[in-house]
Amino acid sequence: MLYKIIIATVSMASISAILSILLVIAERYLANYGECNVTINDDEEFRTQGGATLLSTLNSQKIFLPSACGGRGTCGYCKCKVLEGVGPILPTEEPLLTAEEMKENIRLSCQIKIKQDIKIEIPEELFNINEFRTNVAMIRDLTHDIKLVRFSLIEPNEINFKAGQYVQLQTNPYADVKESVSRAYSMSSPNFEKSHVDLMIRLVPDGICTTWVHEYLQEGDDVRIIGPMGDFYIRESDSEMILVAGGSGMAPMVSLLEDIAHRKIDRKITYFFGALTRKDLFYLDEMAEFEKKIPGFTFVPALSEPEPEDEWDGETGLITKPLEEYLQKIDAIKCQGYLCGSPGMINASINVMKKYQMKMDQIFYDPFG
């Protein structure tokens, strides 16, 4: 009997061992891409171990392409031009590339892997993107589900950005989440305050990053952020600015308004802010303050589902309702639109703006989410 057990064990073990050895050898030769050369804009060059995605390889070289989704292939921000050294377009890239971009060899750097020497082109301004070591200086409740978090910059200790841009917040591992993820948040701090960054973060049920911020992040924690990124910032002009935001979409608007007040820019600005009920509204005092500081500024909050006890006498309905009523009254063709909020709100607002002849190239937004 014992003999039988030993025979069985030994033979199964040796079969497994032989197979494992085979696999190890195969991995040595098949999954090993060796060292590859990465050439950027024809002048900078570095060597790296192949096999990783282009985005993560560039990140490890402290070159940060914008990425709002953290490499999941959903935001399409990390596009870059690949001149040579990459295979055909992958199914995961297709939905995010236009036919024109495909022709120009624009690729999603989070999806393609470095398997051989590769030549890429990235815009010079991306070299300004930095990774900051920061310390959580303050966490404050703005509403029942939105928190304002202030990150003091440690290394580097100053950030230069345009009001309205965003940063990527890298989570620390917590509870069951063992991996660090990164998510994009617009900065609400003004760009003349360079020593810290404020983010407004709304709790998304089951969201990896927002749960971390709301339930685990403590004042004094060390956190890494990457930025600044994005092309949501003020376009200089005399035309009226129409701001539309909902929930934590308030963040970049506060930064824009601070910048405008600080530089004493004289433009007409109307800001439509949508919320569900009175308890989802915040920063009303700050907005009243801006109305005093900026002569042409009007703040229009609207509640879509006001409770009876809210005693709300302002605008009601979706934010598109007061927006549409306002655009009817003015010469909308010349206006600039600045939008921040949920994709649904942004699309609905764009449709209204287009209906009143606002030009697509004068409507600016960051499609997070």
Added chain:
Amino acid sequence: MENLSPWVIFFASIFTGNILLVYFLGMCSFLSVSKQVKTSLGLGLAVTFVLTVTSALNYIVFFYVLEPLGLEYLRFIAFIIIIASAVQLLEMVIERFSEVLYINLGIFLPLITVNCAILGVSLFMVIRQYNFIQSVMFGAGSGLGWLLAILAMAGIRQRMNEKKIPPALRGPGIVLIITGIMAMAFIGFSGIVQIQ
């Protein structure tokens, strides 16, 4: 089974004893990956490759290691380990040489490991006492049969995209009904040759 020509077994396992349409093995990936002809072709080829390789490997291990040592009862574990390793190997090869196919196959490539058609072929081969050549032909034929079935299904599903289907039947529902009809059609071949 000594007297059956390997070629007879090969063609029989494609048409009359189709592993999918007659034995209904390997349904999981058949139902989920049969949306596009291109992907189905890739998966079908991968299954064919794994089937051919594993039937040969399993034959050697069963008749030269397990049987002489009286360890036939370990064949399930042994077969699964071998299948798992072969799939791992295949995964590495595909990732290296065709990333498009790799992403298209996605999770179904590692899932070939637990595709019951693969284990089924190895077990049939033992039960039916095929010799080595017969086993390999049986593996290759079954793989091609599976490929044929999933390609046909993918072709039908691609055309079905534009058709009006009752909401309750969309997805796996209508696919199972079509599979049933295809299986009945394949009964038409069964008069040609019998291999059991």
